[in-house]
Every structure is written in C-alpha cells, then in structure tokens.
Amino acid sequence: VILGILQYPDPRLKRVARRVDVVSDDIKKIVDDMFETYYAQENCAALAATQLDLEDPPAITVIDVSANKNEPLCLINPEIIESRDETNEPEGCMSVAVVDAYEKVKRAKTITVRALDREGHMQEFEATGFLAKCIQHEMDHLVGKIFLDHLPSMKRERYANRIKKQLRLIKKEQ
Ligand SMILES: [Zn+2]
Secondary structure, eight states, rough: OOBBBBOOTTTGGGOOOOSSSOOOHHHHHHHHHHHHHHHTSOOEEEEGGGGOOOOEEEEEEEOSTTSSSSEEEEEEEEEEEEEEEEEEEEETTTTSSOOOEEEEEEEEEEEEEEEEEETEEEEEEEEEHHHHHHHHHHHHHHHTOOOOGSHHHHHHHHHHHHHHHHHHHHHHOO
C-alpha cells in the first residue's frame, strides 16, 4: 500500500511517534508499506512514519542511500548514542515538496545509532555524511519536528506562506 505523504503545515507532522515494544506482524506491514511508499517516490532519501497518513504512527524510519536503491535500511526506535563533529549541509524534505526548499541545517557529522531492524533484532552502527544527515532528519520527524524548525522564524514563516499559496493553487487546478 502506498501511503500519503503529509505536507507542511499539516498539524499531524507535529505528532510524536509511539515507541515500538514488539515488532509484530502489524509493525512489519507498516514497514513494508513505508518501503513501498518510499520506492514509489523520485529523489526520496528517507521517510519517517510520522510524516505519513498513518494513525498513531510508530517510531520507524526507512532509508536507502545506495546508488541502485536496493539496500533498504529500516530503523525502529532509533536512538543516537554518540555523535561527533558538525556539518552544515542543505536539506530538503518530502513533506515540503510543493516548493523548492533547501536550507542548511547544522547536524552531527558522525553518529552511532542503535535501533531495531524489521526482524526485531538490535543493530548498532556508525553513520557519517549523507546517511548520518538523513537519520538525524528522520529522527526529528519522529518527535514532531521538521527541518524548517531549525531555521530562524522569519524564514520559516516565509516558507509556510509560500507553501500555503502553492497548495491553494494546486487545489484550484484540481
Ligand atoms: Zn523530511
């Protein structure tokens, strides 16, 4: 099932994901739907459950940074247990898709991540560069934050207004 991707400023983007206690069949189904949604997009780096049209979204993010898009990485209840160095690279977001929004966001350059995988196994690994940036961006989503929240409020409001205008135009054309 391909899920809808919520668009800013949809208030549901502020939801905090619920922690997954057991990787049940229902959770696996959500993971599979998330990957189906993910691979149906062009230029999508990662998705978080909280940015999708799901009820009571669990703490899950799906990512694939491989060139051939054949290395799915599923993180359930992701935690950053260590981070070091800083980068300031431009980011975009699938929930801010109606306008071209790319803004620099300060992130840790290298992180050590702990999360469950789709089978419920604990995984711990180090990520750096683009993957580290994606994971931090998605973990923001899981606590109801989007990258625009890192910008000065004037800049964020400007985006919000541009987006609302654009969404109105799209609605009119339909
Ligand atoms: Zn995003």
